[in-house]
Each structure stands twice: as C-alpha cells, then as structure tokens.
Amino acid sequence: MNEVYISNQIAVYKNNKTLVEFQDKLKAASLECYAHLHADGEATAEGPKRHSLIGILMKDYSNGTGDKAVTVTANISPEEAKFILSRLTAGFQEYAFEQEKIFGNVDASGYAKVSKVRIIRATKDGKGNVRKLPWYIEVENGKGIPLKNATGGTYMKPKSFVSEGKVYANLSDMDMFKLLGRVSSYINAWEKAIGPQLITHAKNVIAKRQAERSAA
Numbered sequence: 001m002n003e004v005y006i007s008n009q010i011a012v013y014k015n016n017k018t019l020v021e022f023q024d025k026l027k028a029a030s031l032e033c034y035a036h037l038h039a040d041g042e043a044t045a046e047g048p049k050r051h052s053l054i055g056i057l058m059k060d061y062s063n064g065t066g067d068k069a070v071t072v073t074a075n076i077s078p079e080e081a082k083f084i085l086s087r088l089t090a091g092f093q094e095y096a097f098e099q100e101k102i103f104g105n106v107d108a109s110g111y112a113k114v115s116k117v118r119i120i121r122a123t124k125d126g127k128g129n130v131r132k133l134p135w136y137i138e139v140e141n142g143k144g145i146p147l148k149n150a151t152g153g154t155y156m157k158p159k160s161f162v163s164e165g166k167v168y169a170n171l172s173d174m175d176m177f178k179l180l181g182r183v184s185s186y187i188n189a190w191e192k193a194i195g196p197q198l199i200t201h202a203k204n205v206i207a208k209r210q211a212e213r214s215a216a
Helices: 031-036 078-089 173-215
Strands: 009-014 018-025 040-043 049-051 053-060 070-076 095-103 112-121 135-144 146-148 154-156 162-171
Touching (some): 070 112, 078 095, 078 112, 078 173, 135 173, 162 173
Antiparallel strands (some): 040 049, 135 162, 146 154
16 A cells, blocks of 8 residues: 655745745644754764754756756754744835854765855845845855854855855745745644643653652
C-alpha cells in the first residue's frame, strides 16, 4: 500500500514564472527550556543546535521547470514572520527586512553556506514610479568565508560571497497577507497543540523534583 505524501507546506504563491512557499520547520523547546515553547538554539546530544523556524522556498521557472528551474531556500524565525505580518496589518507604507546567515561545515576551500533574505514593501520603484505590487521578496543562496568575532559569533568575510542562485517575486498586499496570515495562524495552532503537553510534562517533573528534595 502506497503511503500518502505529507507536505510541510503552510502557504504558497505562484504564477507562471515564480513560486514562493512557506514551510513548517517548527521545533519544540527542550524540557530544560520548556517556557520558550520554540527551540531557540539549544544544543542536542547529537551536537547540532535546534532552532524552530519557518522555511522559505522559492523557484524561478523563467528558463523552464525541473533542472532548468532555479531553487533557493532560507529560514526565518516564527517571531520574524509574525512581525512582518504586523507591518502589513498596521498599514506601513515602507518596510524592509534583511537577513544574512552563514552556516554549516566549511569546505576544502574554506567556504560555508550562505543564505540571504530580503522582504521589502515600497510604494515607488527606483525611478519614482508607483509600484502596483508593493511587496518584494528575494532569497539568494551561495557561499562565503566564515570568520569569528570577539564574542564568538560568526560573520561572513567582506567580499567573499559567491552567489549560486537568486529568486525574487513581487506581490500585492493581498498576496502577502494570504501567505503570512496563514503562517501566523499555523504558528498559533502549533503553539496550542505543542504547548499543553510540553508545559504539563515540565511542571510535573519540577513538582516531582521538589517533592523528592522535601522528602530527603
């Protein structure tokens, strides 16, 4: 019996040239950090840190489908997704969200993976013309040389970025609201589904430990 494919797609926008998809990559916080609800960089027994994220996948079909399509991916936090939606619902005429991440293992040439995200609302283009589709989403993937700063954080060496693919899309307010409205609704539903079990388990563990200390 064939299993039915289960997609993690939350919301999608597409036309004959471009696809924009938001995906479920949410992860619950560990027992030790239960009140966070969302995993927020917690280390695991296997080593990699866990992050609760909303994935963005974009495709450009200008040159065809399949291998001819350009596919890029990036991630934002659930809070960032909700904040961008709040700028739309609050009626901000101009808004810009920009993010650059360098991550993963370094290859033989000293490069690591890089993802860049730009989500912008602008009423006019560079020539001063009114934009019919005010929202602009851009995701770019590539590689760069990672460096450490004084606090132990990682940043990309200036001018080391090598682009391996970029996709952009222009959207209306309604297009953007449909996407982020569904993302926000899903995050809320996820929190209501995950939260009770996680919180109850943590509270029970805390109560048991307190009882054991009192009896000791």
